Amino acid sequence: MKRTFACPGFPRLYAALSTSALGDSILLLALSMWVKTITGSNAQAGLTFLFMMVPSLIAPVFGVWIDRVRRKPLLVWGNVLSALAVLPLVLVRSEADLWIVWVVAFLYGVSFTVLPAGVNGLLKELVPDEALVDANAVLQTTKEGFRLFGPLLGAGLFAWTGGWLVAVIDAVSFLIAAVVIASIRIAETIPDQQSERVWPSLTIGVRHLGADRVLRHTLVGFGLMLLVIGFTESSIYAILDAFERPATFAGVLVTLQGVGAVIGGLTSNAIVRRIGEVGTTVLGMILLALPIGVIAWTSDLTVMLAALIVIGVSLPWLFVAVMTLVQRRTPQSIMGRVSMALEVLMGTPQAISLAVGALLVALISYRAIFLVIALVTALGAAYIAGLLRREIAADIADAPARAQATADPSAP
Numbered sequence: 001m002k003r004t005f006a007c008p009g010f011p012r013l014y015a016a017l018s019t020s021a022l023g024d025s026i027l028l029l030a031l032s033m034w035v036k037t038i039t040g041s042n043a044q045a046g047l048t049f050l051f052m053m054v055p056s057l058i059a060p061v062f063g064v065w066i067d068r069v070r071r072k073p074l075l076v077w078g079n080v081l082s083a084l085a086v087l088p089l090v091l092v093r094s095e096a097d098l099w100i101v102w103v104v105a106f107l108y109g110v111s112f113t114v115l116p117a118g119v120n121g122l123l124k125e126l127v128p129d130e131a132l133v134d135a136n137a138v139l140q141t142t143k144e145g146f147r148l149f150g151p152l153l154g155a156g157l158f159a160w161t162g163g164w165l166v167a168v169i170d171a172v173s174f175l176i177a178a179v180v181i182a183s184i185r186i187a188e189t190i191p192d193q194q195s196e197r198v199w200p201s202l203t204i205g206v207r208h209l210g211a212d213r214v215l216r217h218t219l220v221g222f223g224l225m226l227l228v229i230g231f232t233e234s235s236i237y238a239i240l241d242a243f244e245r246p247a248t249f250a251g252v253l254v255t256l257q258g259v260g261a262v263i264g265g266l267t268s269n270a271i272v273r274r275i276g277e278v279g280t281t282v283l284g285m286i287l288l289a290l291p292i293g294v295i296a297w298t299s300d301l302t303v304m305l306a307a308l309i310v311i312g313v314s315l316p317w318l319f320v321a322v323m324t325l326v327q328r329r330t331p332q333s334i335m336g337r338v339s340m341a342l343e344v345l346m347g348t349p350q351a352i353s354l355a356v357g358a359l360l361v362a363l364i365s366y367r368a369i370f371l372v373i374a375l376v377t378a379l380g381a382a383y384i385a386g387l388l389r390r391e392i393a394a395d396i397a398d399a400p401a402r403a404q405a406t407a408d409p410s411a412p
Helices: 010-039 042-066 071-091 095-126 129-148 150-161 164-182 198-211 213-229 231-242 247-297 301-328 332-360 366-387 389-397 399-407
Strands: none
Touching: 010 042, 010 071, 010 095, 010 129, 010 150, 010 164, 010 231, 010 247, 042 095, 042 231, 042 332, 071 095, 071 164, 095 129, 095 301, 095 332, 129 247, 129 301, 150 164, 150 247, 198 213, 198 332, 213 231, 213 247, 213 301, 213 332, 213 366, 231 247, 231 332, 231 366, 247 301, 247 366, 247 389, 247 399, 301 332, 366 389, 389 399
16 A cells, blocks of 8 residues: 555545545435425435436547547646536525536536546556556545445535535635646656547447457346345335434444444455455355345344444445456456446446336335345346356465565566
8 A cells, every 4th residue: 555655646536536526415315305405305305316317328429539638638628627616505595406416416426427537547547557556545535435424414504504515615625636636746648549430430439348258247237136136225215214313314324334334444455466356256246235125124223233334345346356357358448338337338238227216216115126126136236156166266375476466566
């Protein structure tokens, strides 16, 4: 981890991303809470998350552009525009202004689609391949760590002043991130791709992910999980209703998940080094399916809260493993388009699950919904483990060599 922070430019990138992540952790839950408070509808609150996911469906268009610009200016101006995008929330007063929340949610989704792709490209320039898992782990740990208090702070501010102050804080966090990223010194090179035809350029990311056997099977299994995981977002207020808790108690749920996420983030790099990215993905999906099944079964609030902590542990393992796997197996020249293709492959099933979840929560019990999530997630884990068992075994066997290479970068 110390070697990662010794990389020139990474400490400032880390500071910038941490600042904007703090603002996000305060606002994101408040957006759906805002809709729930205004309308009283669990389904409409769930739709807020759907609007955030829609931009990921056109991600390849962004990817072509990202690979033709320098990542640092992209991140600077992207954060500035993100700050401007959230400010209209200060105008929301009643249900008649609900469209403003959803427009901002959509623009937030654009930010969430474009900026991470820029970060992936800049990260590969700042950090050597052998340190990528550490960089991803520390970024994911910090992001999830903010879930310990960010949602509670956002819920408290929302209950105290309404949503306008939450929006202003998030806007300021984006502006600070823009200033810090602007101070990073790096000489970026841009490959000349102006002569490349439009369709091949748009589809090269998807073709790369499909042509690589390990990436293909990992993402198919991971995609099965994403196809149902959005049901949890739509069901959160139904769970609160079942346990007779107010909408603001959602901050407690997210914070407890954040406790687990910090544990998961702190241990993710060690797990990846021990069993590899694919093995960690399988283990993370199993660890996710089990507590979701418990939530479907239990009527005890304490057991449900404990299960949320375990869910929190699994998520950083999954996302650190998948992101590191993609970064490690992708050339820098197409990193932007591959990141955008990944957004489509991850965002499409999530968008579907959010839309379907918003309908299901109005029709059936959250217990049935969570049982489906657990079963499909377990099926995804079994798919990856079955088709990539040799790769998982090889990664486990190579663990001592990876540890040696990390300890001594000059080793062959």
